[in-house]
Amino acid sequence: MNIWIAVAVTAVGCYAVKLIGLLVPAGVLERPLVRRLAALLPVALLAALTAQQTFADGTTLVLDAKAAGLAAAAVALILRAPFLVVVAAAVVVTAGLRAVTG
Amino acid sequence: MAEQTTSTAIRAGSARDGQAGRPGDGRPEKADSAVVRDALGVGVAVGLSGFAFGVTSAGSGLSVLQTCALSLLVFTGASQFALVGAIAAGGNPLTAAAGAFFLGVRNSFYGLRLSQLLALPRVVRPFAAHWVIDETTAVSLAQPTRRSARIGFTVTGLTLYVLWNLTTLLGALGAEAIGDTDAWGLDAAGPAVFLALLAPMLRTATERAVAGIAVILGLGLLPVLPAGVPVLVAALAAPAVLYAEGRRAARRATGKNPQEDPRKADGRQGEGR
Numbered sequence: 515m516n517i518w519i520a521v522a523v524t525a526v527g528c529y530a531v532k533l534i535g536l537l538v539p540a541g542v543l544e545r546p547l548v549r550r551l552a553a554l555l556p557v558a559l560l561a562a563l564t565a566q567q568t569f570a571d572g573t574t575l576v577l578d579a580k581a582a583g584l585a586a587a588a589v590a591l592i593l594r595a596p597f598l599v600v601v602a603a604a605v606v607v608t609a610g611l612r613a614v615t616g
Numbered sequence: 617m618a619e620q621t622t623s624t625a626i627r628a629g630s631a632r633d634g635q636a637g638r639p640g641d642g643r644p645e646k647a648d649s650a651v652v653r654d655a656l657g658v659g660v661a662v663g664l665s666g667f668a669f670g671v672t673s674a675g676s677g678l679s680v681l682q683t684c685a686l687s688l689l690v691f692t693g694a695s696q697f698a699l700v701g702a703i704a705a706g707g708n709p710l711t712a713a714a715g716a717f718f719l720g721v722r723n724s725f726y727g728l729r730l731s732q733l734l735a736l737p738r739v740v741r742p743f744a745a746h747w748v749i750d751e752t753t754a755v756s757l758a759q760p761t762r763r764s765a766r767i768g769f770t771v772t773g774l775t776l777y778v779l780w781n782l783t784t785l786l787g788a789l790g791a792e793a794i795g796d797t798d799a800w801g802l803d804a805a806g807p808a809v810f811l812a813l814l815a816p817m818l819r820t821a822t823e824r825a826v827a828g829i830a831v832i833l834g835l836g837l838l839p840v841l842p843a844g845v846p847v848l849v850a851a852l853a854a855p856a857v858l859y860a861e862g863r864r865a866a867r868r869a870t871g872k873n874p875q876e877d878p879r880k881a882d883g884r885q886g887e888g889r
Contacts, residue, residue, distance in 0.1 A: 598661050
């Protein structure tokens with residue numbers, strides 16, 4: 515049930531912010547500080563989430579095959595690979611390393 | 617990707633108002649088929665990665681129904697991955713939802729730009745709003761005319777929505793069938809998606825500073841704060857860096873080298889980001 519609450523709150527919240535963007539008159543969200551903050555917030559969140567999902571197991575920090583998978587994704591990004599290839603590289607390298615190291 | 621195309625498209629937009637698609641105005645109309653091809657390319661590639669979301673979500677302990685509800689109703693990938701990641705880590709549902717929500721806030725700014733570019737009728741907006749995401753914005757803003765922007769938005773949105781939801785369902789069902797998703801390396805899909813979304817945003821020293829501080833806060837606080845909270849604290853890296861930057865600019869403006877400073881300050885504002 516708790517998960518359904520999270521699903522519902524996220525769905526309503528995310529739809530609301532999309533709709534607000536289309537409905538508000540330009541200018542309200544166009545203040546330079548607000549715009550800069552909106553551009554930087556996803557950077558902070560995505561960076562923190564990437565790091566946590568790679569190096570965390572619950573509330574402990576770990577270093578496992580996922581780190582190698584993420585490194586592979588980074589290489590794919592530097593080589594300008596398409597989105598799907600980036601994700602596939604991470605998955606394949608992680609699975610391969612786990613298969614080898616057991 | 618979206619951020620890179622944004623400023624040029626807006627600038628082009630103000631110059632072409634009222635003459636969209638007129639032949640011979642130096643801005644050749646893009647063939648509808650070319651727009652559709654671009655839009656399909658983005659829609660199909662990203663739509664297929666719904667499979668990774670389905671697997672991740674089911675592997676995080678959400679039911680198939682909950683997983684599909686997220687793709688149908690939230691439909692903004694990063695927020696969905698963030699939510700299931702936080703739930704998998706044992707986070708409080710409201711903290712998890714807060715992280716997902718903050719990630720979705722950027723869509724407001726996409727909508728603001730799109731509403732001028734697409735000039736949608738009021739009745740259509742509540743429906744179009746659901747498709748206002750990174751990919752539809754990137755494709756729309758890259759188009760030379762309003763007509764091609766509308767085609768790009770619609771084709772990208774439709775393909776992505778249909779495929780994302782189909783592959784979410786397949787991924788969720790597949791995750792149940794194959795059991796231990798970690799053995800297949802599928803737990804690496806979530807962070808890889810985040811990295812792919814993050815990479816194009818890291819263009820200036822400011823953005824890299826924000827990302828670096830956020831990583832340190834997110835990992836450093838992980839062992840000491842309840843699950844989900846460290847990510848929200850890490851988000852404070854954005855206002856913190858902006859504040860530090862503002863102070864530095866102010867100090868330079870009032871500071872030791874008055875000849876050079878006003879120009880620098882102007883240049884910074886002129887970047888307009």
